[in-house]
Amino acid sequence: MAIETQILQLIFAGVTVGSIYALLALGFVVIHNVTGIVNFAQGDFAMLGALVAVTLTEKTPIFNRVFVADFNLPLPVAIALSTLIVSAIGVLFYLVAIRPAQGASIISLIIITIGAHFVFQGAALITWAADPYSLPRFTSGGPLEVIGAILTQQNMWVIGVTIFLLVLLYLFFDRTLLGKALRACAINRTAARLMGININRMALLSFALSAAIGALAGIVITPANSMSYGDGTFLSLKGFVAAIMGGLNSATGAVVGGIILGILEMFGARYLSSGYKDAIAFVVLFAILFARMSGWLKQGQTQTEEAGL
Numbered sequence: 001m002a003i004e005t006q007i008l009q010l011i012f013a014g015v016t017v018g019s020i021y022a023l024l025a026l027g028f029v030v031i032h033n034v035t036g037i038v039n040f041a042q043g044d045f046a047m048l049g050a051l052v053a054v055t056l057t058e059k060t061p062i063f064n065r066v067f068v069a070d071f072n073l074p075l076p077v078a079i080a081l082s083t084l085i086v087s088a089i090g091v092l093f094y095l096v097a098i099r100p101a102q103g104a105s106i107i108s109l110i111i112i113t114i115g116a117h118f119v120f121q122g123a124a125l126i127t128w129a130a131d132p133y134s135l136p137r138f139t140s141g142g143p144l145e146v147i148g149a150i151l152t153q154q155n156m157w158v159i160g161v162t163i164f165l166l167v168l169l170y171l172f173f174d175r176t177l178l179g180k181a182l183r184a185c186a187i188n189r190t191a192a193r194l195m196g197i198n199i200n201r202m203a204l205l206s207f208a209l210s211a212a213i214g215a216l217a218g219i220v221i222t223p224a225n226s227m228s229y230g231d232g233t234f235l236s237l238k239g240f241v242a243a244i245m246g247g248l249n250s251a252t253g254a255v256v257g258g259i260i261l262g263i264l265e266m267f268g269a270r271y272l273s274s275g276y277k278d279a280i281a282f283v284v285l286f287a288i289l290f291a292r293m294s295g296w297l298k299q300g301q302t303q304t305e306e307a308g309l
Contacts, residue, residue, distance in 0.1 A: 005148035010266045012146075016155040018262020019162035023217035024239025025246060025254035026165065027210035032248055033186035034206040036106055040113045041093070042214050043235030044120035045086050049215025050227035051124060053082035054133040062127050075136065083215045090211025094204050102200075117232065124229035132226035135219065158220050162255065165213060169251050182206065186249075234278065241281045244288055 027042045054060055056078035060069045073081070097112050143152045173179040184192040185202045193199050218227060218235075242261050246253025261284060269277040 002148065006270075008147055008149040010270055011263060012149055012151045012155065014263030014266035015259055016151075016158050016262070017265060018242075018259035019158045019255075020217055020221050020235075020258070021238045021242040021261050022162050022255040022258030023165065023213055023220075024235055025242035025258050026169065026251055027213045027217075028239055028243035029246070029248060029251055029254045030169075030210045030213065031206050032243070034182055035098075035109075035203050037098070037109045037113065038240065038248075039207075039210065040110065040236050040240070041116040041120055041232075042210065042239055043237070044117055044124075044232035045090060045211045045214025046218030046221075046235050047124060047227060047229065047232035048089060048120060048218070049082050049086045050135070050218035050222040051128050051133060051229075052085050052215075053078045053219050054135055054222070054227075055128075056081055057135065060128070060133070061131075064126075064129060075138070079216075079219055082219060083212050086215035087208045087212040090207040090214075091204055093211075094207040098203070098207070099200060117236065121229055121232060124232075128229060130228060130230075132228040133222070134226045135222040137223045138220075152224070154220075154224050158224075161216060161220050165216065166251060166255050173251075178205070238281050241285045244285060 024042055024046060027045065028039060031037055031039045031042075053075075055062065055069045056071045056073045057075055058072065061067070062069050071078075093116055097116055098109060101109055101112060137154050138157050139153050141153055143150045144156065145151075171179075173183050181192070181197045182202050182205065184195065184197055185199060189199055192202075221227070238261065239258070242258035243254050245257030245260060246255070261281060264284065265277050265280050268280045
């Protein structure tokens with residue numbers, strides 16, 4: 001295989017994986033913008049979305065194989081229902097765990113989300129055991145070939161869903177009153193409250209929206225990569241790093257950060273070692289934190305602001 005083809009294939013793979021990270025990062029950004037919280041249970045929304053969709057589409061043993069779920073719903077219906085169910089779980093999570101802790105420090109709220117991660121993981125283990133599950137591919141047909149590099153139809157679905165959600169979020173936040181109310185909470189929660197915006201309702205909506213985005217991320221990745229109860233941990237990590245790369249406040253930055261992280265992982269796995277693939281996210285995270293602590297990123301942001309950019 002020519003070097004150009006190899007590089008293009010790695011870019012295709014990186015963009016596909018990075019699109020998943022981007023979707024997870026979007027969930028982080030939505031909640032952080034409105035509440036200031038970093039939700040480390042975001043990857044579990046993806047895990048739950050995938051496993052619920054599997055349960056709705058095919059015979060699935062649950063609760064230590066005591067019961068067999070046999071809904072056999074069409075895949076599009078299962079995807080829609082799974083997204084709604086996980087969105088409801090996000091709402092319940094906010095009402096039960098986050099809202100009662102209002103007034104607590106941000107660190108305390110973040111610790112609550114870490115605790116929720118273990119609760120979701122344990123509930124998934126009890127329900128679906130440790131077995132990996134997969135969904136059928138969304139469409140059949142041959143892959144797209146570009147200069148010898150292959151892009152499967154499922155990969156195109158992943159990239160397409162990411163682009164679609166990014167555009168949808170832009171239109172929602174920029175063109176609807178509800179979206180503008182959420183943006184107002186992100187800019188200044190006190191001023192938004194004084195303008196009559198219900199802060200608690202906006203926070204609840206952010207958790208519902210974030211959970212739905214996470215569920216869709218898990219669903220689109222599961223036809224190509226099986227999903228099990230413990231996958232939420234690494235998904236949360238990768239989504240968090242992607243969100244940090246994008247500044248944690250920008251939806252566009254989250255998508256760009258996710259894609260860059262995915263490409264870095266693919267090139268690292270190819271030219272260094274596949275064992276370093278997951279470590280790259282940690283390296284990127286430490287590099288960003290070090291740069292911020294040393295003031296490099298802050299200096300760059302100040303220079304940008306002074307230049308009027």
